[in-house]
Amino acid sequence: MNENIVKLAPVIFDSIKESKSILLHFHPHPDPDSIGSALAMKLVLEKMGKKVTVIKGDSSIEPAFKNFPGMKDVVLKNIFEVELSEFDLFIILDSSNLQMVSKVSQIVFPKSLKTIVIDHHASNTKFGDINLVVPEAPANTQIVFQLLKALNIEIDHDIAMNLMAGLWSDTGGFQYSQVKKEAFEAAAELSGIAPDYTRLLFEINNTNTKESLYILGIALNNIELYCGGRLAITKVTRGDLEAKRILPQSVSLSSHMIIPLMRSVVGWDVALSITEEDNGKFKLSFRTRNSSVFDLSKIAGALGGGGHKEAAGAYMGGSIDEIKAKVVALVEKLIV
Ligand SMILES: [Mn+2]
Numbered sequence: 001m002n003e004n005i006v007k008l009a010p011v012i013f014d015s016i017k018e019s020k021s022i023l024l025h026f027h028p029h030p031d032p033d034s035i036g037s038a039l040a041m042k043l044v045l046e047k048m049g050k051k052v053t054v055i056k057g058d059s060s061i062e063p064a065f066k067n068f069p070g071m072k073d074v075v076l077k078n079i080f081e082v083e084l085s086e087f088d089l090f091i092i093l094d095s096s097n098l099q100m101v102s103k104v105s106q107i108v109f110p111k112s113l114k115t116i117v118i119d120h121h122a123s124n125t126k127f128g129d130i131n132l133v134v135p136e137a138p139a140n141t142q143i144v145f146q147l148l149k150a151l152n153i154e155i156d157h158d159i160a161m162n163l164m165a166g167l168w169s170d171t172g173g174f175q176y177s178q179v180k181k182e183a184f185e186a187a188a189e190l191s192g193i194a195p196d197y198t199r200l201l202f203e204i205n206n207t208n209t210k211e212s213l214y215i216l217g218i219a220l221n222n223i224e225l226y227c228g229g230r231l232a233i234t235k236v237t238r239g240d241l242e243a244k245r246i247l248p249q250s251v252s253l254s255s256h257m258i259i260p261l262m263r264s265v266v267g268w269d270v271a272l273s274i275t276e277e278d279n280g281k282f283k284l285s286f287r288t289r290n291s292s293v294f295d296l297s298k299i300a301g302a303l304g305g306g307g308h309k310e311a312a313g314a315y316m317g318g319s320i321d322e323i324k325a326k327v328v329a330l331v332e333k334l335i336v
Contacts, residue, residue, distance in 0.1 A: 005143065009147055024052065
């Protein structure tokens with residue numbers, strides 16, 4: 001097991017024991033790793049007799065995620081809508097910096113609030129009082145699993161469901177290069193505890209709307225190639241959606257479908273989808289087939305975003321042409 005986990009597990013356990021009221025959150029645009037980490041932790045802490053509040057954070061939760069165990073108790077608020085002085089511990093999961101807690105405004109924690117960061121992003125700024133950062137872990141839920149094992153805490157069915165959903169999802173179904181035997185060891189144990197986990201995975205992966213398929217069609221039509229054909233960029237703008245009479249909020253349901261298809265093309269080393277999530281505000285999603293040359297955490301980082309070597313993202317304003325020019329310049333620099 002990772003030595004950081006072994007070293008920090010008792011320190012984290014002591015902080016939990018000393019606390020009474022614990023806050024947990026989902027990061028903006030929460031994925032199953034963020035949700036599964038927070039809800040698994042909530043269930044563990046409640047069994048320890050703690051008062052736990054999970055807030056949904058900045059974003060609404062996709063209908064596909066409504067059946068994660070514990071979801072019904074989630075408070076539909078962001079961090080600025082709760083009274084932080086009511087909590088003595090904030091366990092911040094799957095979040096590399098304060099912007100992954102909230103993008104609404106600048107967060108200042110009261111002195112009375114202790115913070116523990118548990119994360120797997122290489123870009124983590126270690127902004128907590130205690131920081132358990134394991135960049136080798138392909139999913140944050142794998143760290144939570146190992147932490148529970150290190151502390152000899154029993155993993156029940158609902159905790160296992162949450163951890164399995166996050167582990168499966170952040171590893172792209174156990175296919176990314178960071179997946180090592182630890183991921184399968186976790187999966188073997190978790191699937192034994194929650195043999196019905198595939199029910200949750202089916203829901204996560206099979207909730208497309210017809211709008212999301214129409215938007216995928218637009219995106220596939222808008223692909224352009226740069227950098228000698230090694231960089232593929234597509235875009236979906238509000239104008240594209242209006243032309244097809246598709247509601248603008250549907251665009252967030254489709255970006256996860258576009259980018260894996262683009263990465264699947266032989267020769268397209270870097271894929272980028274640009275979707276207009278709000279008027280004039282663009283979500284950039286990067287994937288690469290070749291992370292040893294194109295480290296996406298650095299490319300996205302240079303654009304004010306972040307993420308992993310093989311998958312990263314950013315939010316940007318400005319014009320699409322400006323954004324494209326910046327990306328082309330960054331990718332061009334890495335081609336020798
Ligand atoms: Mn994650």
